[in-house]
Amino acid sequence: MSKDDAPDRRLSADDYERMADDYAANPVRDTEILGPVEVGLTVLREGRPSGTRPGKTPGQSVRLPTALRERLAARAEREAVSQSEVIRKAVAEYLDRHAG
Numbered sequence: 001m002s003k004d005d006a007p008d009r010r011l012s013a014d015d016y017e018r019m020a021d022d023y024a025a026n027p028v029r030d031t032e033i034l035g036p037v038e039v040g041l042t043v044l045r046e047g048r049p050s051g052t053r054p055g056k057t058p059g060q061s062v063r064l065p066t067a068l069r070e071r072l073a074a075r076a077e078r079e080a081v082s083q084s085e086v087i088r089k090a091v092a093e094y095l096d097r098h099a100g
Contacts, residue, residue, distance in 0.1 A: 062087070 064072065076083045
């Protein structure tokens with residue numbers, strides 16, 4: 001197994017481009033889908049890519065009490081995601097529940 005095939009390696013923009021090209025050339029057929037497909041804001045990540053390129057989403061600064069920041073850090077660590085990802089999911093879930 002090469003370093004590039006390691007399961008914990010982050011995908012690059014080139015990797016995503018290759019996957020998109022492959023999907024365009026070989027779209028998924030209905031016989032390949034094994035269950036219901038759910039896509040929403042709480043599923044899709046759109047965070048700022050690493051490096052110096054500008055991200056897809058603008059930054060938003062939020063002040064949180066110390067106790068809430070500690071809970072946020074613990075949740076992010078348990079889920080092995082960034083604190084920003086937990087915040088994005090939480091805001092999306094809140095807005096979905098309180099739509100109106």
